[in-house]
Amino acid sequence: MKTASKIYMTLAFVFLFAPIVIMLIFSFNEAKSLSVFSGFSLKWYRELFRDRETLKSVKNTLVLAASASGISTLMGTAAAVGMMKLRSRRMRKAVDTVTNIPMVNPDIITGISLMLMFVFVGRIFGSATSLSFATMLIAHITFCLPYVILQVIPKLEQMDPSLSEAARDLGCTPLRAFFLVELPEILPGILTGAIMAFTLSLDDFVISYFTAGNGFQTLPIRIYGMTKKTVTPKMYALATLIFFAILFLLILSNVAERKGEEK
Amino acid sequence: MKKTVSLILCAALLCSVLLLCGCGDKAETLTLNVYNWGEYISDGSEDSFDTVAGFEKWYEETYGVKVHVNYDTFASCEDMYAKLSAGAVSYDVIVPSDYMIAKLREENMLLPLNFDNIPNYKNISEDFKGLYYDPDNAYTVPYTYGVVGIIYNANAVDEADAGSWDLLWNEKYAGSILQFNNPRDAFGTAVYKLGQDVNSTDRADWDRAAEELKAQKPLRYGLVMDEIYNLMESGEAAIGAYYAGDYFTMLDAQAEDVDLRFYYPEPTNAYIDAMCIPSCAQNKELAERFIDYMLSEEPAIANAEYTYYASPNRVVFESEDYREEMGEEVMEILYPESGDFAADYNAYAYRNLDAATLDYINTLWESIKIG
Numbered sequence: 001m002k003t004a005s006k007i008y009m010t011l012a013f014v015f016l017f018a019p020i021v022i023m024l025i026f027s028f029n030e031a032k033s034l035s036v037f038s039g040f041s042l043k044w045y046r047e048l049f050r051d052r053e054t055l056k057s058v059k060n061t062l063v064l065a066a067s068a069s070g071i072s073t074l075m076g077t078a079a080a081v082g083m084m085k086l087r088s089r090r091m092r093k094a095v096d097t098v099t100n101i102p103m104v105n106p107d108i109i110t111g112i113s114l115m116l117m118f119v120f121v122g123r124i125f126g127s128a129t130s131l132s133f134a135t136m137l138i139a140h141i142t143f144c145l146p147y148v149i150l151q152v153i154p155k156l157e158q159m160d161p162s163l164s165e166a167a168r169d170l171g172c173t174p175l176r177a178f179f180l181v182e183l184p185e186i187l188p189g190i191l192t193g194a195i196m197a198f199t200l201s202l203d204d205f206v207i208s209y210f211t212a213g214n215g216f217q218t219l220p221i222r223i224y225g226m227t228k229k230t231v232t233p234k235m236y237a238l239a240t241l242i243f244f245a246i247l248f249l250l251i252l253s254n255v256a257e258r259k260g261e262e263k
Numbered sequence: 264m265k266k267t268v269s270l271i272l273c274a275a276l277l278c279s280v281l282l283l284c285g286c287g288d289k290a291e292t293l294t295l296n297v298y299n300w301g302e303y304i305s306d307g308s309e310d311s312f313d314t315v316a317g318f319e320k321w322y323e324e325t326y327g328v329k330v331h332v333n334y335d336t337f338a339s340c341e342d343m344y345a346k347l348s349a350g351a352v353s354y355d356v357i358v359p360s361d362y363m364i365a366k367l368r369e370e371n372m373l374l375p376l377n378f379d380n381i382p383n384y385k386n387i388s389e390d391f392k393g394l395y396y397d398p399d400n401a402y403t404v405p406y407t408y409g410v411v412g413i414i415y416n417a418n419a420v421d422e423a424d425a426g427s428w429d430l431l432w433n434e435k436y437a438g439s440i441l442q443f444n445n446p447r448d449a450f451g452t453a454v455y456k457l458g459q460d461v462n463s464t465d466r467a468d469w470d471r472a473a474e475e476l477k478a479q480k481p482l483r484y485g486l487v488m489d490e491i492y493n494l495m496e497s498g499e500a501a502i503g504a505y506y507a508g509d510y511f512t513m514l515d516a517q518a519e520d521v522d523l524r525f526y527y528p529e530p531t532n533a534y535i536d537a538m539c540i541p542s543c544a545q546n547k548e549l550a551e552r553f554i555d556y557m558l559s560e561e562p563a564i565a566n567a568e569y570t571y572y573a574s575p576n577r578v579v580f581e582s583e584d585y586r587e588e589m590g591e592e593v594m595e596i597l598y599p600e601s602g603d604f605a606a607d608y609n610a611y612a613y614r615n616l617d618a619a620t621l622d623y624i625n626t627l628w629e630s631i632k633i634g
Contacts, residue, residue, distance in 0.1 A: 214354065
């Protein structure tokens with residue numbers, strides 16, 4: 001029994017990580033091929049840092065993900081706090097369901113309907129190019145928002161309501177009570193929500209594809225455009241770098257958490 | 264209290280949106296929006312010439328005005344068409360394929376070019392004038408062209424069998440033949456083999472082609488698009504039809520025990536990708552200058568070397584440097600001797616078919632994939 005579970009574990013890990021390992025290996029391949037490994041080389045990493053358009057799309061992706069997750073975290077937290085304060089249970093359920101729609105809606109429907117709306121509104125204002133960075137940002141906030149709310153609400157539910165009542169008894173204004181008592185309590189939920197929003201925005205393709213305007217291409221859109229010819233190993237190099245950056249952040253956050261617990 | 268907070272939130276949201284909208288307007292800098300296929304321009308990688316930066320520099324030196332080029336890419340003509348026709352974006356220069364140009368023109372989505380701004384149009388070879396998608400040469404300037412040929416592994420295929428479309432139906436090589444995984448190209452191979460018209464609207468023609476494709480099924484390794492690169496390079500498959508320019512990409516990466524060769528069966532499909540200005544263009548004159556720049560010597564040669572597709576530009580074809588860089592073998596394959604390219608092209612190249620015929624072909628295609 002023990003061996004069976006060990007084999008199962010090994011297989012699960014192989015299927016999870018083999019693709020990443022293969023990509024990592026081929027990012028160091030001297031040739032362009034995916035089938036022949038002709039020698040170790042850093043050529044594709046050098047090429048990557050010379051590719052202006054790709055670097056620009058990486059920058060675009062990061063700027064977009066940072067602003068979308070920042071704004072949706074602010075809005076989502078405010079929305080969650082507001083939803084908890086709703087007195088009628090039925091009303092709360094209704095608001096809860098409505099905010100979850102963007103999450104369960106297929107991406108393709110969200111993407112197309114947002115594009116149609118932007119074009120429609122753009123026409124009303126007589127603008128020839130209705131899509132821009134702003135429209136893409138609005139789209140990303142739309143689909144990130146429910147994930148933030150989903151992370152913050154349980155934290156608010158766990159919190160003892162008498163805590164903020166006590167703070168107000170002792171003379172805090174509602175706003176001060178929120179910043180001094182509630183916010184530190186729900187902070188882990190807010191952070192998880194922000195990280196989720198950031199990663200969702202980072203790798204979204206479908207919605208970005210429909211709402212991208214002139215001159216603002218994100219990385220997924222650029223890679224998709226490369227399929228006329230083959231995707232160059234530059235992209236394997238880029239994906240490897242992104243993988244290690246994320247791994248590093250994860251380890252860092254784990255270490256920070258451990259230190260926090262020790263205190 | 265509550266009201267003030269929500270008012271502040273509203274104001275912050277509105278401000279950020281307005282700020283973002285305002286970012287685009289920088290004084291004194293012109294913006295040119297280009298929409299091209301991915302990996303389809305020399306972009307400075309692997310020590311090549313950076314075309315976009317070159318244009319920005321050239322324009323500033325020549326006209327004294329700064330230009331900023333937004334260079335976006337698409338993966339298929341259909342994607343590009345969807346974005347343009349929704350009216351969601353505005354591009355100044357687009358580079359669609361021939362059949363899509365015909366469609367855009369029918370729908371009045373292209374602007375006629377002012378050739379006074381494109382003096383380098385004289386570089387375009389006569390073979391690429393008067394083609395069906397633009398009979399009066401008013402809307403387009405050809406960028407690249409390519410012809411479909413058959414690639415085979417000489418270590419697995421007897422050379423005596425090569426030479427025609429029949430190789431794709433040769434029972435000796437059962438299990439190692441690749442076929443296109445899209446209806447238009449796959450039916451094309453069968454139609455050329457039968458010697459029929461690829462732009463036929465007669466259903467009986469397409470039924471016969473479908474029979475051929477069904478007969479090929481037991482011989483096929485599979486239906487592929489991009490996967491053809493790895494399958495051919497590694498020697499896993501031995502025969503497949505693809506574009507000449509892509510053959511060289513495979514040749515560069517072939518495994519040691521693989522010896523890829525290439526030939527053109529007769530007749531075959533050719534495609535042309537051409538630069539045009541869509542009706543949503545914001546700066547037509549600047550777009551024409553960009554097209555003109557793309558036809559001048561340095562960028563034209565750099566692009567032809569980078570994409571490995573054939574160039575309709577005589578300056579490229581006659582350049583000693585270019586011929587040397589490509590090598591004799593490549594030149595022979597990329598620029599096959601043909602009597603009259605324009606006539607062959609107008610007779611044999613795929614055109615945009617009417618909706619009913621396309622539907623019928625798609626239905627047949629589904630039955631081939633399932634059956």
